[in-house]
Amino acid sequence: MTEIAIGIDIGGTNTAFGCIDSLGKILAEGSIPTQTRHSFGDYINDLVNEIKQSLNHTNKLIDIVGVGIGAPNGSYRTGTIENAANLRWRGTLPIAKLVNEKLAVPVKVTNDANAAALGERIFGGAQNMSDFMVITLGTGLGSGIVVNGDLLYGYEGFAGEVGHVIVRPGGRECACGRKGCLETYVSATGVKRTVYKLLAKHLGDSALRDIPFNDLNAKMVAEAAKQGDLVALETFKYTGKMLGEALANVASVTAPEAIFLFGGLAKAGNLLFDPVRKVMEDNLLFLYKDKIKLLPSQLGENAGILGAAALIWNDERIISKLKSA
Amino acid sequence: MTEIAIGIDIGGTNTAFGCIDSLGKILAEGSIPTQTRHSFGDYINDLVNEIKQSLNHTNKLIDIVGVGIGAPNGSYRTGTIENAANLRWRGTLPIAKLVNEKLAVPVKVTNDANAAALGERIFGGAQNMSDFMVITLGTGLGSGIVVNGDLLYGYEGFAGEVGHVIVRPGGRECACGRKGCLETYVSATGVKRTVYKLLAKHLGDSALRDIPFNDLNAKMVAEAAKQGDLVALETFKYTGKMLGEALANVASVTAPEAIFLFGGLAKAGNLLFDPVRKVMEDNLLFLYKDKIKLLPSQLGENAGILGAAALIWNDERIISKLKSA
Numbered sequence: 001m002t003e004i005a006i007g008i009d010i011g012g013t014n015t016a017f018g019c020i021d022s023l024g025k026i027l028a029e030g031s032i033p034t035q036t037r038h039s040f041g042d043y044i045n046d047l048v049n050e051i052k053q054s055l056n057h058t059n060k061l062i063d064i065v066g067v068g069i070g071a072p073n074g075s076y077r078t079g080t081i082e083n084a085a086n087l088r089w090r091g092t093l094p095i096a097k098l099v100n101e102k103l104a105v106p107v108k109v110t111n112d113a114n115a116a117a118l119g120e121r122i123f124g125g126a127q128n129m130s131d132f133m134v135i136t137l138g139t140g141l142g143s144g145i146v147v148n149g150d151l152l153y154g155y156e157g158f159a160g161e162v163g164h165v166i167v168r169p170g171g172r173e174c175a176c177g178r179k180g181c182l183e184t185y186v187s188a189t190g191v192k193r194t195v196y197k198l199l200a201k202h203l204g205d206s207a208l209r210d211i212p213f214n215d216l217n218a219k220m221v222a223e224a225a226k227q228g229d230l231v232a233l234e235t236f237k238y239t240g241k242m243l244g245e246a247l248a249n250v251a252s253v254t255a256p257e258a259i260f261l262f263g264g265l266a267k268a269g270n271l272l273f274d275p276v277r278k279v280m281e282d283n284l285l286f287l288y289k290d291k292i293k294l295l296p297s298q299l300g301e302n303a304g305i306l307g308a309a310a311l312i313w314n315d316e317r318i319i320s321k322l323k324s325a
Numbered sequence: 326m327t328e329i330a331i332g333i334d335i336g337g338t339n340t341a342f343g344c345i346d347s348l349g350k351i352l353a354e355g356s357i358p359t360q361t362r363h364s365f366g367d368y369i370n371d372l373v374n375e376i377k378q379s380l381n382h383t384n385k386l387i388d389i390v391g392v393g394i395g396a397p398n399g400s401y402r403t404g405t406i407e408n409a410a411n412l413r414w415r416g417t418l419p420i421a422k423l424v425n426e427k428l429a430v431p432v433k434v435t436n437d438a439n440a441a442a443l444g445e446r447i448f449g450g451a452q453n454m455s456d457f458m459v460i461t462l463g464t465g466l467g468s469g470i471v472v473n474g475d476l477l478y479g480y481e482g483f484a485g486e487v488g489h490v491i492v493r494p495g496g497r498e499c500a501c502g503r504k505g506c507l508e509t510y511v512s513a514t515g516v517k518r519t520v521y522k523l524l525a526k527h528l529g530d531s532a533l534r535d536i537p538f539n540d541l542n543a544k545m546v547a548e549a550a551k552q553g554d555l556v557a558l559e560t561f562k563y564t565g566k567m568l569g570e571a572l573a574n575v576a577s578v579t580a581p582e583a584i585f586l587f588g589g590l591a592k593a594g595n596l597l598f599d600p601v602r603k604v605m606e607d608n609l610l611f612l613y614k615d616k617i618k619l620l621p622s623q624l625g626e627n628a629g630i631l632g633a634a635a636l637i638w639n640d641e642r643i644i645s646k647l648k649s650a
Contacts, residue, residue, distance in 0.1 A: 131480040145578070147477050147484075154472070154580025155456045156616070161577040164610045169570065176610055245494065252486040253470070253578050255479025285489045285501055291481070322647055 002027065003063045005312035006051060006103075009112070009304030010034060010071040012086035017051055018305035019062070022313055024123040026302060027062075028054040040089040041098065048102045066106040067099055068311030070115030070304060077157035079109050085175075108311040112136065114151050114160060116262055116299065117144025118314045119307030125260060125298030132258045133250070134297065135162065135243075137265035140175075141183035141190075145254055150318065152254070163187070167246050185242040188218040188265055194235045195221055206231035222268040236268065240275025247276065248283035251292055262297035269296075327352065328388045330637035331376060331428075334437070334629030335359060335396040337411035342376055343630035344383070347638050349448040351627060352387075353379040365414045366423065373427045391431040392424055393636030395440030395629060402482035404434050410500075433636040437461065439476050439485060441587055441624065442469025443639045444632030450585060450623030457583045458575070459622065460487065460568075462590035465500075466508035466515075470579055475643065477579070488512070492571050510567040513543040513590055519560045520546055531556035547593040561593065565600025572601065573608035576617055587622035594621075 004019045004027055011034060018029040032050050037043040055062055072084035079096025081087065096107040110118075117134040120126040126134075130149040136142040141163030145152040152159045163183035164176055171180030172193060184190055195208050195216065207224050208216065208231055224232035247259055265272060277294045284292070299306055329344045329352055336359060343354040357375050362368040380387055397409035404421025406412065421432040435443075442459040445451040451459075455474040461467040466488030470477040477484045488508035489501055496505030497518060509515055520533050520541065532549050533541065533556055549557035572584055590597060602619050609617070624631055 131478075131484075147472060147479070148475055150473055152472050152477070152579065153456075155582035156580065156612075158612045159456075159472075159578065159580035161580075161610055161612065164577045165574045166570070166608060178608070178610070245491070249490045249574075250578060252489045253484065253575055254477065255481065255484035255486075257480035283491060283503070285486055285503070287481075287483045287486065 001061045001063045003065050005065050005309040006067045007305035007307070007309030007311075008047070008067065008069045008071075009115070009308050010069065010074075010081075010087075011304070012072075015047060016305050017047070017054075018302065018309065019051075019055060019058070020306065020309040022316070024306060026305070027060070028058050029302075029305065030054045035088045040093050044095070044098045044102070048099065064103065064105045065316060066108065066312035067103060068115065068308040069095060069099070069107065069109045070112045070308040070311075071095065071109060072111065073158075074109040074111045075157035076108065076110045076114070076151070076153045077155075079107065081109070106312070106315075108315065110151065110153075110157070110311060111142065111144075111160075112304070112307070113142030114144040114153075115307030115311060116142075116297070116303060117146050117307075118151060118310035119299050119303055120260055120262075120297060121146055122310040122313045122317070123299065123306050125295055126258065129257050131254070131256050132260065133162075133254065133256045134260045134262055135247075137187055137261060137263040139188055141187045145256075147254060150314070162246070162250055165246060165250070167242060182242065182246050186239055186246070186265075190242075191218045191221055191235055191239055191265065192216050194238050195231060198231045198234055198238075202231065204230055208232060218265050218268070222271060225268075225271050233271075236271040237275050239265075240272055241279045243272075244276045244279025245283050247280045247294075248285075251280075251288050252285055255288060256292060258293035258295055260295050260297045262299070262303070266296055326386045326388045328390050330390050330634040331392045332630035332632070332634030332636075333372070333392065333394045333396075334440070334633050335394065335399075335406075335412075336629070337397075340372060341630050342372070342379075343627065343634065344376075344380060344387070345631065345634035347641070349631060351630070352385070353383050354627075354630065355379045360413045365418050369420070369423045369427070373424065389428065389430045390641060391433065391637035392428060393440065393633040394420060394424070394432065394434045395437045395633040395636075396420065396434060397436065398483075399434040399436045400482035401433065401435045401439070401476070401478045402480075404432065406434070431637070431640075433640065435476065435478075435482070435636060436467065436469075436485075437629070437632070438467030439469040439478075440632030440636060441467075441622070441628060442471050442632075443476060443635035444624050444628055445585055445587075445622060446471055447635040447638045447642070448624065448631050450620055451583065454582050456579070456581050457585065458487075458579065458581045459585045459587055460572075462512055462586060462588040464513055466512045470581075472579060475639070487571070487575055490571060490575070492567060507567065507571050511564055511571070511590075515567075516543045516546050516560055516564055516590065517541050519563050520556060523556045523559055523563075527556065529555055533557060543590050543593070547596060550593075550596050558596075561596040562600050564590075565597055566604045568597075569601045569604025569606075570608050572605045572619075573610075576605075576613050577610055580613060581617060583618035583620055585620050585622045587624070587628070591621055
């Protein structure tokens with residue numbers, strides 16, 4: 001009998017799943033499109049059928065320990081998805097209940113960034129850490145915070161919205177309806193906005209002057225920076241400064257052992273890490289100086305499904321620790 | 326046999342202790358001066374002797390479950406006091422070890438604000454809450470954060486320094502050596518600084534113009550505000566705004582069910598609570614709006630020793646919950 005956890009990673013376009021053992025080995029995997037079905041129930045039916053077929057193909061005796069789901073606005077406390085902006089189904093979606101009805105195993109739900117944090121703890125670079133944070137840098141900025149060895153969920157399961165800490169009161173407009181949120185500066189979109197601000201402010205040449213706003217992406221800015229483009233270099237410096245200041249402040253709240261950067265923007269490497277590290281250290285309270293590691297995520301391509309499966313494996317680890325205590 | 330926890334509250338001037346049962350009843354209490362002894366070991370000897378005498382006077386069969394200590398810069402992880410600015414003994418003081426050698430029971434250490442938070446959970450207004458925060462307003466601003474039913478200690482036990490979140494980069498000088506920390510605006514000292522800033526800026530009459538900086542205290546400002554003094558009223562409005570903005574940001578990290586205000590400044594009541602509540606709500610991310618209670622602490626006079634004893638009783642509660650699971 002092989003014990004596995006099923007990890008499901010729900011994105012706006014595709015839903016990926018993997019059947020993953022406690023060491024992170026993927027025994028089966030697959031995906032379905034997320035939004036072709038009118039009814040959420042039909043989508044769940046399709047997903048569970050696909051998972052079952054994929055399990056049959058392994059030709060093994062499988063014991064499903066549980067199902068972990070990483071979903072936009074997924075709440076651990078209620079097992080639901082709440083008004084996710086990038087899904088077609090509105091309101092409260094009782095995903096844990098629906099999946100549990102079909103598979104009869106524990107189902108745990110959380111958002112993508114929380115899943116990434118648990119993935120880092122079980123399969124990635126945070127394997128011996130009980131207090132750390134993962135910052136996911138994509139279109140926005142997400143965060144998953146682990147304290148005392150478990151996720152910081154908060155009262156209704158929606159803690160860890162570091163991307164919506166207001167770092168510049170009255171600053172850039174944010175999709176959340178407020179102004180000056182960290183993710184308006186530090187994210188793929190934030191990088192674009194900074195490029196355009198700098199192009200407006202300065203006169204010097206830049207390869208980025210030939211690219212329309214809607215065509216520009218963070219990878220192009222990183223490429224330009226590596227070619228020595230001054231606007232691109234200044235953009236990363238500014239992005240790093242904003243993130244470094246914010247992380248120093250968050251550290252005063254949660255005192256992490258390490259902070260992991262995850263996602264497309266983190267691939268810019270030292271272009272981003274160097275200014276973040278410097279500005280964070282310059283702004284840390286003396287209690288934390290030279291103590292907080294800033295590291296790239298160690299999860300690779302399959303981060304989404306590994307993180308979702310880690311929701312189950314982390315609980316198993318807590319239970320076995322308690323039983324042995 | 327009566328089970329008690331000993332709660333010890335170490336202040337710069339006095340060290341208070343109480344022998345407290347699981348319902349918060351104080352069976353014995355006392356205090357000694359904190360800093361008359363040259364050696365830290367002698368101070369601990371005096372303290373333990375005083376506790377033993379006080380226990381003898383109860384004429385009861387006592388079972389000491391443990392000793393909880395609230396101390397400046399007290400670390401839960403190491404059981405030590407680290408470089409406390411207001412104590413005469415420098416360096417690392419192994420207080421848990423020293424007390425354990427004498428009383429042979431578990432000894433837990435944390436800082437005053439963390440102890441206040443556990444006190445609120447066990448004996449105060451947070452008795453059914455697993456995710457909340459206590460802000461202590463004294464000379465500085467301390468914070469104790471409870472998540473998943475236990476204190477957020479952080480990597481080395483020094484999490485929860487909300488008073489040192491930088492809210493105005495380049496702002497007021499802070500005793501920590503940096504600038505713009507929240508406690509330079511929101512604390513008894515912060516209130517004084519705001520009064521003087523406003524007296525410098527405006528021309529209008531104010532009773533506060535007759536008081537030298539070193540004689541002014543937050544209670545006098547509250548009294549003046551109640552008399553309608555415009556500078557005093559504006560001071561509380563500004564203090565509340567700074568705290569409200571900061572709490573809205575911290576909420577994006579920890580998502581608390583409630584925030585309790587504790588300490589001298591909190592006694593100003595609506596003068597402080599009204600602007601904090603309004604500005605916090607105005608600045609909250611939509612996920613948290615109208616969900617976070619802002620409340621006065623429900624711990625009374627004996628908050629210090631109750632909070633320290635709660636370090637032990639909260640662990641007992643976690644253990645019995647785990648055993649029954």
